[in-house]
Amino acid sequence: MGAGHAHTLHHPGDSVVHRLPAHVKIVVAFVLVVAVVATPREAFWVFGAHLVLLVAIWVAARLPVTAIAARSVIEAPFVVLAVLLPFLAAGPRIEVLGLPLSVDGLLAGWNILVKGTLGVLVSITLGMTTPVRDLLAGLTRLRVPGMVTTIATLMVRYLEVIAAEARRMRLARVARGNDPRFLWQIGPTIRGVGTLFLRSYERGERVHLAMLARGYTGAMPLLGDTTAGRRTWTVALVPAVAAVLCATAGYA
Amino acid sequence: MRETQRRGARPSSEPSLEVEGLAFAYPDGHQTLFGVDLRIERGERVALLGPNGAGKTTLVLHLNGVHRAGAGTVRVGGLEVARPHLQEIRRRVGVVFQDPDDQLFMPTVGDDVAFGPANFGVVEPDLSLRVKTALDAVGMGEHADRSPMHLSGGQRRRVALATVLACDPEILVLDEPSSNLDPVARRELAEVLLGLDRTMLMVTHDLPYALQLCPRAVVIDDGVVVADAPTRELLADAAFLAGHRLELPFGFRV
Known part of the structure; x- marks a missing residue:
């Protein structure tokens, strides 16, 4: 329960990504996560492509890798589960460094690890480039x-x-x-x-x-809200479309 | 600055607050007010004193229509407190609650100050101007983007005041404004309040603060007004104070 969790996630800046309206970023982040989750676990190269996309966004947003790494520690408990799976799962085994590991368990662990990590990284990227209040305004705009x-x-x-x-x-x-x-x-x-x-x-x-x-009648006033034009949407959706295409290619 | 803040005030001669024969009982039958009469002219600063349980808070919650009068009427700037114009009443009565953590519920100071006027239909660019004017009036203009969590007690109290000032109220109602403040923050708040030039009703146990800020004091006890006099006169009457569980702090003399 450290002080200011909600505020330390955000990494203030003035990049293209920071300036994008929050609701646009939420949509893009959502599509990215869905694309990652939908990618078949055996299509190893596709996950590499997803990561390249993310790195491109980090470069555009000028986010320091150390700050991203520090915030991804939250994923640690899931990593433990992913590491345990190859030892615990049943089915055909494979020798790795002299250890008999379950093939299914290895794939399942890899699946959790890679999708979890990419999902966390997408969320962290969204959180680092968008203040909490803007996120909330964005959700309101998206009719939550x-x-x-x-x-x-x-x-x-x-x-x-x-x-x-x-x-x-x-x-x-x-x-x-x-x-x-x-x-x-x-x-x-x-x-x-x-x-x-x-x-x-x-x-x-x-x-x-x-x-x-102070006049509350059941609806929060919409503060810190910005609209997005067609151009903004087009530019912002490029990584989302790219990720979807990669995921689709994984099934081929 | 004052020009924009006072824009909503009407130049009529209606008193800011007029309470007549107000009685109220809670749904469980416990009656707290037994016919309160109180008239506050525009621009007056009045202290509302009385022991715990005298009905002070109940009275305050009648002023902005949270409680409905069992009998009697409350009028704010000539407008009766009643359901059809509850929203306008709430704009006219600016209540600053005792605990700023209850009043400041938005993620940033600026959002919190904007909450009231936005509810009352103020839109950009006026809204930003209101927020800035109100925060400047309490000396917190620099802190609009900060979280209330990271402010000192005195700063929070002043921001709570700004959230209400931004609504351009007819009357400011302050519930124990000096509680939990250190002496410096207490003095700074007094300076801000004295500089506002607004009608004010201040509920307090802090008698020296009442003397400093309010020329007139009203004492409520057992649900009725038992005294309405110049504050200094009232505080000089030791026997009267003792009769109503009021007491000046040690070493304090009027």
């Missing part, structure tokens, strides 16, 4: 139901407030002699979650009052 974007907007803001509250409650427990070691803390922590829920619920009511007081 208002209630969903409103909840997301409030979550962006209150995740940190609630995390801070949880930290204060933990501190208050520790200050009164509750053993800070993990196992010993489980009981009070679980009770704390209940309290935290009640407090958050009450805060929700107060926030709603404050929203009503």
Whole structure:
């Protein structure tokens, strides 16, 4: 629950990619992910082509590779699963460096690893080039139901407030002699979650009052919104179309 | 700057706030207001004092139509608080809530200040101008793109004030504006408030702050107005204060 997760993902800049309207980028990112997922797992070269496309976008967006790598650590748990699969899966085996590995497991692990990594990289690229508020405005423009974007907007803001509250409650427990070691803390922590829920619920009511007081009628005003012309769409969709073509070629 | 902010104010002689015989009971039958009368002229700054549970917050929630009067009327700038023009009432009554974390719910300061006016139908380019004017008025013009999470308590309080100023309200209602502020932030907020030249109703337990900011004070206890007098006069009456669970801080003398 580090401070400012929502804000550290974004990598401010003024590149072509940064300046694209958020809803355009969301559509492109979505198509890219679908193309990656739809690529057959045996078409190894196609994944290379997807990666080349991504690198081209990074160059255009002037994103440093180190920053991208730091943000991809989030994928680590899935990598562990992918590495375990060749050992655990059944079926015909193959010798690799003296280890008997399952062929099916190897392919399944590769499938998870490569698609997961590319998917994460696409999402990170979107997050790094688009501030959260623009993402939300983009989702609204793409007709995502208002209630969903409103909840997301409030979550962006209150995740940190609630995390801070949880930290204060933990501190208050520790200050009164509750053993800070993990196992010993489980009981009070679980009770704390209940309290935290009640407090958050009450805060929700107060926030709603404050929203009503400033004229909220059930729809968030559309802020930070930009429109996209045909030219913008055409340019932005080039990588998306390219990825789809590559994926299709993988079936040939 | 003030020109643009006061644009919505009408040059009539209607009082900013007129409460007559207001009574209210919660749905569970617990009655908190028993006939409150209060009249605030345009440009006045009034402190609303009273012990906990006296009905101060309940009164405030009547001013912008969150609660509906059981009996009596509330008028803001001549317009009665009633369902058909609730939206206009909420524009006219700017409530600054006690905890800025409740009031600042958008990802950035600028978005939060824009939230109110956008709801009231202000569109670009006026909207950006409103946001800038309101943030400048509270000395936070530089921070429009920051997250409220990264501001100090005093800065958050001033941004909360800006979110309401951007709606160009007829009357500002401040709920415990000085709570949780360090002395410097408290003074800075006072300077901002004194420089605004707006009708103000300030709910507070901070009696010296009331004295500093509001020439007139109204005391509510047990759901009725028990005093309405110049603040200094009221705070000098130790026996009266004691009778209503009010008390000046140690060492403070009027």
